[in-house]
Amino acid sequence: MMLHATRIIGCALAAGLLSAPALAQSTKTEQLTVVGAGGVLQDAERAVFFRPFADANKVQLTEDSYSGQMAKVRAMVDTGSVSWDVLQVEQNSLLSGCEEGLFEKIDWTGIGDRRDFIDGAYSECGVGAFVWSMVMTYDRSRIADGPKNWADFWNVQRWPGKRGLRQTAKMTLEIALLADGVPREEVYKVLATPAGVERAFASLDRLKPNILWWTSGAEPIERLASSDVVMSAAFNGRVAAANQGGRSFALAWDGQVLGVDYWAIPKGAKNRATAERFIAFASRPEVQARFPSHIAYGVTNRKANLAVDPKLAADLPTSPANFALAVPLDTAFWADHGEALEARFANWRSR
Template sequence: MTYRRFFGGLGMLAVLAGAPAAFADAGRLTVVGAGGVLQDAERKAFFEPFAAASGVVLTEDSYSGQMAKVRAMVDSGSVSWDVMQVEQNTLLSGCAEGLFEELDWSRIGKREDFIPEAYSDCGVGAFVWSMVPSYDKAKLADGPKTWADLWNVEKWPGKRGFRQTAKMTLEIALLADGVAKDEVYDVLATDEGQDRAFAKLDEIKSSILWWTTGAESVERLAAGDVVATATFNGRVAAANASGKDFALIWDGQVFGIDYWGIVKGSPNRENAEKFIAFASTESAQAAFPQHIAYGVTNLAAIRGVKPEIAKDLPTTEANMAAAVALDTEFWADHGEALEARFATWRAQ
């Protein structure tokens, strides 16, 4: 990943904090996250500091990634959500469908202040997360170290955990089958490559336990339901902070970015823009990894993370060496067909 030169922070916290007299009529804002430990971290790094600095009455909600409710809000003209945390493909498809407002980046910050992937017409990169292999070191002295190792059910008998989606699971299957990280999407874009990914999954299909939430992935690992699992790096770090000893393996990490987007027709658009600008500042972003081990998109914040924290972040240079960037354009083009095939395959 190529990072652009950092020019300077937005200084939004100082701007917002400079007019306490306006707090009596600062308005409202509803921000929607994904719940769990991730939203706990967002609350500490973004929600509470923004509310305190701006006087805006901030209400939280959460969702599981489904856009039906958002679509119904926009179609009916009765929008009650303002800012949403969304994955890359959701942002792209939602932007094309008219579910998110196009952003005026001059009200957010300078594009050169962020990693290039953080920019989108309808969103600003909030944080970088990663899908990684993990196992419980308290149960395995020498567990699987690569995606290919997860397929070795003879050496490490037992169930494997995978997210119940084609996205990222098919990439992992190809990596496990020896496809080079820079060639994953070229291969997956072909019929032969798709067949290859499903054939690889066939090899361990009977050993797979599917999970639908990040919390479930580490809960199954802790319970011993699975010997090893694909999971989010932040979930592993959070579990370890609570006393677990889960391996955090960066070889073959598949990383993506979640974005802040404004729901089309937001009744509090001005406050929504102020929130996103605040959450994108160096100070706010630097605080985020202190609460959960996800990377950030502000270049100055990336450089300022303490080494003991940086080692557990996807964006650290050493951890990026064998990384695969989630290709949102690919999933925008192929996602519907591949997810349908994946659901059929799972049911067989």
């Protein structure tokens, strides 16, 4: 009887010892590091995606931001020291990074039906987060009858002063061809030829003395507000946010270069399962539908599009009227030609 009791106590103690690590693991707070592009965009992401996900799932969420360069992601993956779990990434960076093995493959069974997403918003390594566009903007309080398109942007005789352009070949070469009279639907057909590349750089040559380059999305808005430039290329959501803050900046949709940013998971992310749950949460239509009320970017879930306030939808790049004036960013083109064109662009800019 005594021996039997001792065995029971011993088994109970063993069971307790065995269950302690499991109990500790089950109560451990989940961690997640999410990386955005900073500024008002990340403010919107925080309000709609980051905080609601962390609160609903009891996740300790840490934010970071970057300017879109893939060098840091590549260094993390190459050295096996990945400190980011989810990042916002542009189309061509996603495609080239996926081919290079810098991102985990997405398990779409946990995300939803791909048919629920707009064309181009799903990928082997990413899920569309939002739709943005590069537009032309100027201060309507300073220019009453302002430019309407990129050809006007190049007209320094009628509108003297500095212009802001993004310091990348991507989107800048498209804009240069539009300014030179290339129809929207032929931009990539022209740019895919040696003569078209020459034409784009010749167009930039004419404007070069008047260009101030920017690298972060906040810069063109700040420079426009301080009168450092009279007009600029800028992300439409940044312009709309400035107007909500009391500015009167124009949104010229003719020739907008439209793209999609994605959620992606770096290869070897420490918290991959939590990252996948975050992306699934951020892809829900009821969650995405709240995004345009914080920043004027389009959403990627078709059901979310139907739920967006019609008053807000009219000022999004994805509205029918605005989309008809767009040049959709050609991801495959930039994946194939981006390295060579960016190298030539950097050399041209330094001369």
